[in-house]
Amino acid sequence: MSEGIPMRDCLRCHHVHFPPRPVCPRCHGTEFGTVHAAHGLLEELTEAREARIGSVRSEAGPLVVAALPADAEPGTRVRLSTGTDGAYVPAGVA
Amino acid sequence: MTEAGITGSGESPYRRHPGADTTTESVLTDAAARALRDAGRGFADVDGLAVASFTLAPDHAVDLAWRLGLRLRWIMEDTNGGGSGINMLGHAVRAVAAGECRTVLVLAGDAFPPGRFHELVTGYNRATTEHLAPLPLNGPNALFALLTQRQLRRHGLERADYGAIAVRQRSWAAHNPGAVYRAPLTIEEYLAATPVAPPLHRYDCVPVVTGADALLVEADPGPGAVRVRAMGTSVNPDDQEGDGLVTGIAGIAPEVWERAGCGPGDLDLVQVYDDYPAMVLAQLADLGLVPDGDLRRFLHTRWESLPCNTSGGQLSAGQAGAGGGLHGLVEAVRQLRGQAGQRQVEARLAAVTGYGMVLYRYGALGNLAVLEAV
Ligand SMILES: [Zn+2]
Numbered sequence: 001m002s003e004g005i006p007m008r009d010c011l012r013c014h015h016v017h018f019p020p021r022p023v024c025p026r027c028h029g030t031e032f033g034t035v036h037a038a039h040g041l042l043e044e045l046t047e048a049r050e051a052r053i054g055s056v057r058s059e060a061g062p063l064v065v066a067a068l069p070a071d072a073e074p075g076t077r078v079r080l081s082t083g084t085d086g087a088y089v090p091a092g093v094a
Numbered sequence: 095m096t097e098a099g100i101t102g103s104g105e106s107p108y109r110r111h112p113g114a115d116t117t118t119e120s121v122l123t124d125a126a127a128r129a130l131r132d133a134g135r136g137f138a139d140v141d142g143l144a145v146a147s148f149t150l151a152p153d154h155a156v157d158l159a160w161r162l163g164l165r166l167r168w169i170m171e172d173t174n175g176g177g178s179g180i181n182m183l184g185h186a187v188r189a190v191a192a193g194e195c196r197t198v199l200v201l202a203g204d205a206f207p208p209g210r211f212h213e214l215v216t217g218y219n220r221a222t223t224e225h226l227a228p229l230p231l232n233g234p235n236a237l238f239a240l241l242t243q244r245q246l247r248r249h250g251l252e253r254a255d256y257g258a259i260a261v262r263q264r265s266w267a268a269h270n271p272g273a274v275y276r277a278p279l280t281i282e283e284y285l286a287a288t289p290v291a292p293p294l295h296r297y298d299c300v301p302v303v304t305g306a307d308a309l310l311v312e313a314d315p316g317p318g319a320v321r322v323r324a325m326g327t328s329v330n331p332d333d334q335e336g337d338g339l340v341t342g343i344a345g346i347a348p349e350v351w352e353r354a355g356c357g358p359g360d361l362d363l364v365q366v367y368d369d370y371p372a373m374v375l376a377q378l379a380d381l382g383l384v385p386d387g388d389l390r391r392f393l394h395t396r397w398e399s400l401p402c403n404t405s406g407g408q409l410s411a412g413q414a415g416a417g418g419g420l421h422g423l424v425e426a427v428r429q430l431r432g433q434a435g436q437r438q439v440e441a442r443l444a445a446v447t448g449y450g451m452v453l454y455r456y457g458a459l460g461n462l463a464v465l466e467a468v
Contacts, residue, residue: 017333019225019454025333028114046239048291051229055455063335065237065455067229092224 004038005080005089007060018062033059037080042087045074056080056087064089070084099468100183100322102135103427104128108274108305108412118205121414123162124197129308132433135197140208140423142198142311144186146178146416148214158201165179168195170257172230172416176367176450178202179307179420180325184463186311187322191377195234197315204415211302211311213359221454234369234452235299239291241338241456242372246293248339249389256371257284258393260297260310260409263368267406269437274301275411298371303412307420309427317468320430323443324353325463330453338456341373343447344380347462351382354464357381362441363429364400365422367449368407373457378402381462401439404429409456422446423463430467431464442467 007018012029018037023030037058045054045068052068056078064080066087071079079086106124122145123430130136143166145155148177153161155171169187172178179202184196206214215233217223222231231237245251261281267273278298287296299366312319328342351357358381366377375389383400384392405411405425408418426444428434 017335019221025335044243046236046243046294047289048231048236048239049419051236053229053231053240053291055240061375062326063455065226065229065231065240088229090204090228 004036004065005058005082005091006034007037007062008032009035016061018058018064029073037062039077040064040080042068042072042074042076042078045072054087081091095191096193096313097315098311098313099311099319099321100309100427101315102129102133102306102310103312104132105272105390105421105424106463107272108303108308108414110274110301110303110412112304113206116205118147118203119153119158119161120442121203121205121304122147122158122201125203125306125308126162126201129199129310130308132310133310133323135310139197140164141166142186142189142195142197144157144170144172144182144198144200145365146174146182146202147204148175148415148418149206149210163244164171174419174451174459175416176369176419176457177448177461178416180446180461180463182446183309183311183423184325190311190313198311200309200311201306202420204419205304206302206415219453225454232233234295235454236291237452238372239294242293242359242370243411244337244438245339245372245375251390253285255393256298257281257374258397259374263400263403264410266404266437267410269435270405270411273290273406273410274303275406275410276305283390294370299407299409300413305412305413305414305417307414307417307424309420309423317403317429319468320427321468322462322463323355323466324350325352325461327461328459329457333453334456334458339376341376341380341449341457341463343377343449347381350462350464356443356464358445359445361445362401363404363439364366364402364427364446365426365446366403367418367422367447368403368409369413369449370419371409373449374403381445381447383424401441404434404439405436419448419450426465430465
């Protein structure tokens with residue numbers, strides 16, 4: 001069970017970005033805190049052969065690509081998860 | 095400065111299911127030989143080499159130089175996929191202009207035996223292996239399905255509007271013996287096609303092929319050569335934080351037109367990078383060919399008479415991996431040199447775009463070259 005998706009929060013300008021990169025895309029700062037995005041708005045959804053894939057505007061800001069559970073509908077709020085309890089976003093190495 | 099021009103082009107025939115003896119090296123060699131023959135040159139004349147390929151590994155450009163028996167004074171390898179063709183052409187033209195070399199082979203292509211394409215798209219970059227492939231996601235179709243939905247909604251388009259692109263490009267492909275899909279496509283067939291990732295269906299996605307493309311760039315070219323008037327490149331214009339509906343080409347087009355001394359209205363021919371119909375529309379708009387921004391009206395007026403993607407594009411001719419970045423240039427050069435057979439159009443000035451390198455959500459690289467027959 002996850003507490004949302006870990007994202008990098010720039011200590012200088014507070015721009016949050018995902019996937020995590022070594023330099024803030026807005027101010028080029030290199031020091032970050034971590035915010036956890038637990039929910040987001042499902043903006044678009046498609047049914048690919050391998051999974052239901054959607055773009056989710058996370059509450060922390062970044063648009064993430066997620067695998068959606070069967071009941072998720074575009075235009076609705078979804079829970080973001082690094083596991084199976086919601087819209088799955090592989091968080092990688094934060 | 096030495097004058098540089100494109101004096102030859104070639105394409106190793108695209109194949110959906112090549113034989114086991116067809117390799118990345120064999121298709122690159124074949125394309126090179128064709129471009130040299132077209133220019134009336136041989137391997138012994140070449141003193142510069144540029145190559146882009148996803149599947150040449152573990153070999154690199156230098157291995158290819160040895161295996162082709164080339165004696166070089168200039169070499170480069172490009173990893174920019176759909177942007178590699180224009181990028182390499184630019185480097186080659188500047189190297190020749192600077193006097194570093196006189197005869198440059200520009201090569202791009204790939205061979206995809208079973209399983210190799212899957213391996214490429216699931217291991218494309220770190221963002222893919224860490225954040226996309228585990229979803230699971232096997233390649234860019236679903237990402238461009240999401241992008242196409244955004245474009246549909248933003249511009250009030252319907253699937254049939256994209257069908258106009260697929261159908262028109264297929265009608266060009268009928269006259270291209272090198273295209274893998276040449277049979278006429280009706281709008282009914284387009285609409286009834288198998289879903290891939292809605293709204294994308296079969297004819298919205300490029301057929302993956304094995305093949306390669308080649309250009310020859312020479313110093314002091316004679317009559318019949320093609321000159322690069324101007325070009326420009328945009329990399330990572332928005333940190334993947336936008337909607338992907340505008341490519342980096344929009345940002346560079348105005349200055350490229352200024353350097354070229356012409357505008358989008360002067361073009362006789364356009365080859366845009368067509369990995370998906372939505373990207374055809376996006377790039378045509380970015381070039382300035384849809385001044386009022388009404389994509390739907392454009393499709394039902396100007397599109398039908400615009401010589402665009404006259405090889406059939408990658409949607410009908412096929413996408414030969416990195417060869418896709420050179421495909422539009424090869425077609426433009428053939429058209430400008432009067433070598434396009436039954437699909438020949440009257441053309442002196444052409445624009446070619448490159449697009450690609452999906453980092454996380456859409457392509458991060460766009461480029462534009464303006465070519466002219468001299
Ligand atoms: Zn910052």
